[in-house]
Amino acid sequence: MKSLRLLLAGALALPLVLLAKPLRIGFAQTGAESAWRTANSESMKAEAAKRGIELKFSDAQGKQENQIRAVRSFITQGVDAIVIAPIVETGWDPVLREAKRAKIPVILTDRTIATADESLFACFIGSDFYEEGRMAADWLAKHTGGKGTIVELQGTPGSAPANERRKAFADALKDHPDLRIIDSQSGNFERSGGKQVMEAFLKKHGSAIQIVYAHNDDMALGAAQAIEEAGLKPGKDLVIVSIDAIREAVKAVADGRLNCTVECNPLFGPKVYDTVAKILAGETVPKKSFNKDELFDAANAAAALPTRQY
Numbered sequence: 001m002k003s004l005r006l007l008l009a010g011a012l013a014l015p016l017v018l019l020a021k022p023l024r025i026g027f028a029q030t031g032a033e034s035a036w037r038t039a040n041s042e043s044m045k046a047e048a049a050k051r052g053i054e055l056k057f058s059d060a061q062g063k064q065e066n067q068i069r070a071v072r073s074f075i076t077q078g079v080d081a082i083v084i085a086p087i088v089e090t091g092w093d094p095v096l097r098e099a100k101r102a103k104i105p106v107i108l109t110d111r112t113i114a115t116a117d118e119s120l121f122a123c124f125i126g127s128d129f130y131e132e133g134r135m136a137a138d139w140l141a142k143h144t145g146g147k148g149t150i151v152e153l154q155g156t157p158g159s160a161p162a163n164e165r166r167k168a169f170a171d172a173l174k175d176h177p178d179l180r181i182i183d184s185q186s187g188n189f190e191r192s193g194g195k196q197v198m199e200a201f202l203k204k205h206g207s208a209i210q211i212v213y214a215h216n217d218d219m220a221l222g223a224a225q226a227i228e229e230a231g232l233k234p235g236k237d238l239v240i241v242s243i244d245a246i247r248e249a250v251k252a253v254a255d256g257r258l259n260c261t262v263e264c265n266p267l268f269g270p271k272v273y274d275t276v277a278k279i280l281a282g283e284t285v286p287k288k289s290f291n292k293d294e295l296f297d298a299a300n301a302a303a304a305l306p307t308r309q310y
């Protein structure tokens with residue numbers, strides 16, 4: 001009797017299971033420029049798999065036009081929600097208007113956009129890039145006694161992290177007139193870019209360089225390699241500060257090869273999907289929510305290593 005009931009219950013539940021379609025989410029990722037980005041893509045993919053979400057993942061290979069094309073294709077496919085990590089800040093309004101007309105909510109992650117119409121996206125989830133740049137500058141001022149000549153390795157031109165980290169750092173230096181940026185170039189957030197630009201800086205400015213400020217760890221690690229190849233000791237002959245706190249950089253700080261890295265946590269897959277679920281259920285979500293980030297230097301890097309997740 002009991003087994004007959006179980007059989008009947010199973011048979012009734014079956015059509016419901018078949019009817020419950022998985023959530024379909026399109027994610028327009030920037031590319032794979034850095035270890036941070038790889039960790040971010042992994043977090044989005046792994047969490048989608050865990051929750052049974054059908055994730056349509058698009059790698060734009062660093063080109064905004066590819067991202068816009070991916071968003072249009074998500075709209076045509078009628079996905080439930082679109083997630084974008086915008087490569088650059090400008091140029092998003094037309095495609096976001098198309099998504100709005102199709103009634104597909106857009107969630108911006110990682111990077112913000114510049115728009116006069118904030119109704120074009122449901123919300124933003126990521127880090128406060130301005131705060132990261134300020135933390136890097138404050139650390140530098142404290143540990144150099146407010147004196148030194150700096151070269152800056154910028155991220156992708158026009159991207160929110162490059163714009164905000166540059167501005168925050170420059171704003172903070174206004175209180176420290178003896179900390180001066182003598183050159184600033186983009187290494188595109190890539191390790192090879194950081195190395196190439198640092199080689200050019202060393203050729204041009206030689207021993208006039210005392211400090212390197214890199215907008216991310218990959219460029220800082222590339223610069224460290226260029227400094228070693230020039231016969232100098234990164235972290236000792238030249239102070240290096242950067243942003244992201246990927247495990248490799250935290251280890252380099254513990255080893256004394258880099259001096260400080262400000263965290264920018266990429267592991268927001270769970271938060272993004274929780275937010276998508278709330279939006280689709282008609283709940284109100286905060287328009288902008290920022291991760292809380294820490295800073296690692298010689299005082300805490302070694303202790304942080306065993307629990308570093310990315």
Ligand code: AHR
Pocket residue numbers: 033034035036037110111161189215216217218243244264
């Ligand atoms: O937008 C976040 C930045 O993009 C990270 O700092 C960098 O590593 C990445 O490529």
